[in-house]
Amino acid sequence: MHCASDSGAPLGAENGQHLRPCPFWTFQFLSSPPSTCKKKTLVIQQSAMAATITSSLSAKPKLSLSAFHGTPLAPAQSLRLQAPRSSSNSGVFMSAASPPYDLNAFRFDPIKESIVSREMTRRYMMDMVTYADTDVVVVGAGSAGLSCAYELSKNPNVQVAVIEQSVSPGGGAWLGGQLFSAMVVRKPAHRFLDELELEYDEQDTYVVIKHAALFTSTIMSKLLARPNVKLFNAVAAEDLIVKNDRVGGVVTNWALVSMNHDTQSCMDPNVMEAKVVVSSCGHDGPFGATGVKRLKSIGMIDSVPGMKALDMNTAEDAIVRLTREIVPGMIVTGMEVAEIDGAPRMGPTFGAMMISGQKAAHLALKSLGLPNALDGSYVGSIHPELILAAADSAEIAGLGLWIVIDGSSLRDCQ
Numbered sequence: 001m002h003c004a005s006d007s008g009a010p011l012g013a014e015n016g017q018h019l020r021p022c023p024f025w026t027f028q029f030l031s032s033p034p035s036t037c038k039k040k041t042l043v044i045q046q047s048a049m050a051a052t053i054t055s056s057l058s059a060k061p062k063l064s065l066s067a068f069h070g071t072p073l074a075p076a077q078s079l080r081l082q083a084p085r086s087s088s089n090s091g092v093f094m095s096a097a098s099p100p101y102d103l104n105a106f107r108f109d110p111i112k113e114s115i116v117s118r119e120m121t122r123r124y125m126m127d128m129v130t131y132a133d134t135d136v137v138v139v140g141a142g143s144a145g146l147s148c149a150y151e152l153s154k155n156p157n158v159q160v161a162v163i164e165q166s167v168s169p170g171g172g173a174w175l176g177g178q179l180f181s182a183m184v185v186r187k188p189a190h191r192f193l194d195e196l197e198l199e200y201d202e203q204d205t206y207v208v209i210k211h212a213a214l215f216t217s218t219i220m221s222k223l224l225a226r227p228n229v230k231l232f233n234a235v236a237a238e239d240l241i242v243k244n245d246r247v248g249g250v251v252t253n254w255a256l257v258s259m260n261h262d263t264q265s266c267m268d269p270n271v272m273e274a275k276v277v278v279s280s281c282g283h284d285g286p287f288g289a290t291g292v293k294r295l296k297s298i299g300m301i302d303s304v305p306g307m308k309a310l311d312m313n314t315a316e317d318a319i320v321r322l323t324r325e326i327v328p329g330m331i332v333t334g335m336e337v338a339e340i341d342g343a344p345r346m347g348p349t350f351g352a353m354m355i356s357g358q359k360a361a362h363l364a365l366k367s368l369g370l371p372n373a374l375d376g377s378y379v380g381s382i383h384p385e386l387i388l389a390a391a392d393s394a395e396i397a398g399l400g401l402w403i404v405i406d407g408s409s410l411r412d413c414q
Contacts (some may be wrong), residue, residue, distance in 0.1 A: 083382055097246025127230050128270075131161040136364050137250055137274040138162045139237045139291060142171025143350055144334025145280035146219050147192070152364060153226045155371075160229045161272060165236040165255040170216040171282060183212035187317065189351030192358070196222065206349075215350070238269050240277070240330070242292055247329035249273035276329060276364045280357065283307055283335040283345065292332060292340045300327050307338035307345045315346035323356045324364025333360035 004185055138149045141164035152160045162169075178180045183186065185193060185200070190207040193200055196218050200207040209215055236258040239251035253269040261267060279291030284306060295301045322341050326332045333356045338345060346352060365372035372378050 004246065050080060067157070089208060094228070131230050131232075133273045134161045135159045135274065135368060136161070136276045137237075137272055137279060138278045139250060140171070140229065140280035140282060140336075141166075141169035141233070141335070142280060142282055142334060143216070143353035144357040144360070145278070146170070146173075146216070146223060147354045148278050148280060148333055148360045148364075149229060149357075150219055150223045151358045151361035152155065153223060153229045155365065156226075156228055158228060158365070158370065162225040162229065162231045163235050163237050163250065163252060163272075164231065164233040165258070167234045169220060169231060169233055173350060173353070174213050175215045176212050180348075181211045181213075183209040183215055184208065184349050185351045186312075186349055187351075189355050192351075192354045212350075216350070234242075237281075237290065240291070240298075241271060241273060242298065242300070245328065247277050247299070247327060250277060256373065276331065276367050278331045278333060278360050278364060279336055280332075280334040280360070281336050283339055289336050289339040291330065292326070292336055294326060295330070301340070304340055305342040309344060310340055310347045311344035312346050312349055313414065315344040316349060316352035318343040319346065319352040320355050320359060323359045323363070331360045331363050331367075331369075333357055 030172055036385050039096070039166070042272050135158045136152055138145045138152075138160065141149075142164050145162065145164075146169065149162050152158050168174075176184065184206055186206045186209075190200065190202070193207065193209070193215070197216060198209060198218055200209045209278055232252070232253050235252050236255040237250040238253050240247050240259055241249035241251065250272050251269045253267065257264075257267045277291075281290045281292075282288045289304065292301065292304050318341070319334070319337050322331050322337045322343060324331065326340065332340060334353050335345070337343065337356065359374075362372040362374045362378070365378070366374055
């Protein structure tokens with residue numbers, strides 16, 4: 001079996017060359033068990049009731065796959081096997097079936113307006129109660145903040161609150177430079193895109209996503225679906241909670257209230273305690289670099305010199321390298337790092353935002369005393385347990401096929 005690139009060439013690491021890992025598991029169907037195989041494989045006979053393979057580490061939730069430093073930190077939690085498409089349907093991307101309702105006579109089920117109000121209010125208030133005291137608060141849901149929260153959320157025991165002052169999270173990652181669509185990501189940060197299963201145009205030293213919104217919408221959809229994450233958008237972090245020279249949370253308010261304090265008499269804030277605060281507020285601006293600027297104003301750091309002029313090659317390495325816990329309890333990531341260290345700006349390349357966010361997540365895990373990639377404690381040797389589930393297609397299930405899965409490197413099996 002092999003995992004192929006867009007050109008059809010097998011992907012591997014021949015002659016010492018590190019090639020792009022395939023974001024999907026692929027399977028080889030054989031009419032009988034293979035006689036020889038270059039790699040150690042797992043061979044499963046497909047029964048009449050089984051065509052989907054699911055992998056689970058155990059009954060307890062486990063850490064998910066990560067591309068941090070380009071090395072998987074734990075096995076993927078699920079493998080999906082799909083039936084081959086009929087050649088007659090190749091190139092068809094829309095279902096020809098009709099919707100499961102009559103569009104000419106469509107009617108919604110009745111509902112009371114008060115029920116809608118109660119559902120929204122009850123759920124939001126419960127979230128506020130739940131996350132009033134949490135493990136990690138990520139301030140700023142740009143590309144670095146989202147990447148950080150995504151990486152943190154892989155540990156189901158870590159509770160993550162994301163605070164974003166805008167109604168629409170994503171920061172500047174909805175577009176590339178100068179309001180253009182494409183997003184450029186320098187290698188090897190493309191491995192993070194592989195993990196997200198994003199398509200891109202691969203060049204020698206970089207890749208291009210055809211629209212930046214594909215990255216932002218994809219990472220948000222994966223992140224927000226996780227049960228240990230809550231995004232509080234349209235909420236501003238007005239201040240920090242500091243006790244005994246350690247940051248212990250954030251002071252919050254509705255973003256529109258924060259923008260209008262000078263128009264009203266008194267609009268007191270709320271609070272959110274956290275064991276770790278990750279500040280990813282971006283470069284200087286109306287809501288930019290607010291974390292480090294506040295640290296300076298209360299005397300916890302000496303200066304915020306601001307970012308220097310653009311130098312892509314220097315900037316991206318510096319942003320990742322300088323991502324760190326700047327004071328006890330507070331980690332700085334993304335372009336806010338450039339503000340505090342006077343590093344160059346990088347312009348319209350986004351790889352450093354993703355990897356800086358991942359590094360910030362592992363710094364937070366380390367601060368929480370949990371397994372992390374920085375000290376090597378996150379890497380395990382757990383092998384997935386393969387479970388056969390019911391087949392979607394009776395035709396495929398009746399073939400009695402053999403499935404060969406190379407669980408070690410997705411290399412050719414001959």
